[in-house]
Amino acid sequence: MTEREAVADWIYILDPKRDTLDGEPSDREAIRRLAEEEPGLELWLSRRNRMKQGERLWFFFTHPEPAVAAVAEVDQEPWNDPDAPDIPYLVGATLLPGATKALYRDPVGRDELGLGQVRSVQKVKPEALPVLLARAGL
Template sequence: MADWIYILNPHRDVLDEEPCDKEKILGLAQEDPEAEFWLSRRNRMKRDDRIWFYFTSPDAAVAAVGEVDEAPWVDPDDPDVSYLVAVNLLPEATKALYRDPVGREELGLGQVRSVQMVKPHALPLLLERAGL
């Protein structure tokens, strides 16, 4: 199992035509936890990997988590999207992270890219805050 950081910018990223902010993802986790997210490349993700959602604003922090349902795939119906990945958002863990997010400094993130692996020293903190 691998752990990934997925960057969401609420000013730029949308889901169901709404800004992809912490409140939107928390609501999805509680009401409809199965979602698809866009990827620019496969990133070697596979089923049962975890995705930690890092929101760039208003406060840069990880505030949601989900598990990959299946390996990323090419969307043949949308040539503008490189890959899609199905994620099952974890309601209780997301609620815990929403209440007590893990900030950028705590994660030790350098340059922020769209998707990157979680640094080994940050994983215990993420798991603790998520109650996993």
């Protein structure tokens, strides 16, 4: 098993109409700007998932056109914040500026990902990973 096979890639769903990051709307433009200016994030998770440091989060934006247009690397495994009882789990991640800029210019659409039902977080399908990596320049 290679190092890359030992880790997972995840789709993280963002709905720009209702989700915010650091008080900003979670649209493609805001995320691209954050990747350049303030790439460190703490993201909300409804369940713990088995994310590990070094895995990637591919951001799927639901509007205006459903597509992956940003990517981050997981900095630390999900944790529970006792000071935020209304948020089940958090995960630390850092946006990858170059790869996010590439995806912003040429996003990966829903059809190319083979996404069925959209949940908040799900693993990337193995057949979609080469397309994501190529578009992101990784």
